[in-house]
Amino acid sequence: MEETQENPLEFNSRIDLKNLQEAVEKIKAELGKVIVGQHDMLEMLIISILTDGHSLIEGVPGVAKTLTAKLLAKTLAVDFSRIQFTPDLMPSDILGTSIFNVKTSEFEFKQGPVFSNIVLIDEINRAPAKTQAALFEIMEERQVTMDGTEYKMQPPFLVFATQNPVEQEGTYALPEAQLDRFLFKINVPYPSLEEEIHILENEHNRKDAFVLDSVTQVLNAKQIAEYQHTIKQIIIESNLLKYIAAIVDNTRTNANLFLGASPRASLAIMNASKALAAMNGRDFVTPDDIKKIAPSVLRHRIMLTPEREMEGITADKVVQQIIETIEIPR
Template sequence: MRIEKVHEKSELILKEVGKAIVGKENVLKMLLATILADGHVLIEDLPGLAKTLMAKSFASALGLEFRRVQFTPDLLPSDILGVSVFNQKTLEFEFRRGPVFTNILLADEINRSPPKTQSALLEAMQERQVTVEGNTYTLPKPFVVIATQNPIEQEGTYPLPEAQLDRFLVRLRVGYPTREQEKEILRRRIERKREDVEINPVVSAEEVTEMQRAIEDVYVSEPVLDYIVDIVIATRNDRRSLDVGASPRGSLALLKLSRAYAAINGRDYVIPDDVKAVAVPALSHRLILKRELWYTRVSQESVMEKILEKVPVPKFE
C-alpha cells in the first residue's frame, strides 16, 4: 500500500471515530499512529473521559474484533489466556481460547489485578503469542492491547512494573473537553436519541496489516536518526530530575511512532516535528523520577518537555 493511500485511509478512520469522540484530535491521531506502528497503548486518566469508547470506536472503524476484560483482584491468568478442558467424548484435553485471542483487547483498569495476572499479558504483547501448559498459540493479526488505569484512585491497586510499562509504545492522557466540546457532546446525544454511537468499518483487518507494512517504507534521514538518539541520551544524562532514562526500546518507539505519524500526515519521510510530536507520549512512562520529586508537581511529561526544549533540532530541507 502506498503512503498516499495510508493517509487517505487514516483520514477516513479519524473522521469515523470523530463521530463518537468530540475533539481530542491529537489523542486520536496518536492512538491511530500506535496501532499502525504495531504497538500497545496505555491510557491513564480520570473516569468518564471516554477511554473505553475510544477503544471500541477504533475497533469498529478498523473492522477489527474487539474484546474487553475488566481487571479485578480475583482475575486469573487463565481468565485472559484460556484454559485446557477435558473432553469426555474424545477423552482428550481441548484448549478453550481466552479473550486475548482478538485484534483489539481492552484491558480495563489493568492495575486492579495482581502482578501474576498482569504478567500474563507480557508474552502476548511482546511475542504476539501465548504459551499454556507447554503449548504455544499464535495471536491473530493485528493484535493491540489498549489498557486503561485511573491515576488518582490507588487503594487496592497494583502498580504496573517497569518491565510491563516499557511494553506499551505510548502512554496517553485524554484530559477534560473544552466548554464548547462538552456542549457538543450533549447536542449529539440529544440528536441521536440513544446512548450508542454507530461507527461503521472504514477498513478491514487485512488493510490494517497492509497499512502497518507500508510504515516500513517511510524514509528516515541521518539527521533525524541523530535527533532521535540525542533525545533518548538526554533522558539518561538528566541527573537532576531522573534516576533512570529511556532504554534503546525508547529509541525504537520514537522511530516507529514518528514514521507512522508521518504517514498519517501524508508524508513518506520523517521530519523533526514528527519526532517532537510523539516524544512525550512515547518516552515519559519510561522515565523514573528522582525520589525527592515523587510528591511534587513535577511529572515525567514535564521533564520530557524540558528535555525537548534543550535538545537541538536539526535543520531539515
C-alpha cells in the same frame, strides 16, 4: 519571483500515501460522529494501529477512554474483545485454560478472551502482579505458551488498556517491564467548555440511537497489514536517528531521573514518527514529528527521583526540558 515562491511546500512523494491518508481521515470522521475533541488521543491510537503497537490510556472516569477504544475497534473489520480487570482476576481468566475432554481422554486448550485482534483491557491497574505478568509474553511476542505449546496470535494484535490516575484504592502499580511494552501512554484531559456543550447537544439529538451503531467499518486486516508495511518504508535520515538516540540517552544521564528509557523507546519514537509523517502525507520524517511523538513514548518509561517528585515536577516536564536541550538537526 512570485512563481518560484508559489506552493513552496509541495513535493513529489516517493511513496503513494493517498489511500493511507484517506483511510485515516475516514476513521477520524467516523469517530467524530460520537467523540468530541480528544484529537491527540485519536491520533495516537491510529498511530498505534499503523505501527502495530499497544497503548495505555490514562484519564479520570468519564472522559471517553473506553468508548473511544471500542469505537475505534468498530471501524476495523477485525475481532474485538473487552476484558474488565479486577483484583480477583487470574491469568487463566485472560489466557485460557486446559480442560479435560472425557470423550478423547485428553486435555484441550480453551482460548481465553485475549485471543482476538483488538483487546480492550479496562482498568488494567486493578489486577495483581500475577495477572499482569500473564500479559508480558503476549504483548511482546504475540503468542501464548500453555503446557509447552505456543499459540500464535492472528495479526493484527493490539492491546488498548485504560487506567484511572486518581483512584488508588484497589489498584496496583504496573511493573516497569510491562509499561515498557506499551508504545504510548496517552493522557486524556477534560474537555473544554465548548466541547462539553457539544457533547450535551450530541447526546440530546441522538435520542434512542445506540452510540456504537453510528460507526461503520473502514479497514480490514489485509489493509492494516499493507499500511503497516507502508509505514516501514518512510524515510528517516541518519541525523534524525542520532537526534532520537540523543533524546533517549539523555533520559539515562538526567539528574532529574532515577530510571531512563530503554532502546525500545528509541525504536518506538522512530516508528511512531514515521506513522505521523505518513498520516500528514509525507514520505519522510521531520524533527517536529519526533518532538510531537516523544512525550507519549517516554512519559511511562522514565522514573523521577524522589526529590523531583516531592517538588511536583512531572515526567512530561522533564521530557520537554530534554527536547529543548538537545540540538535540532538541520
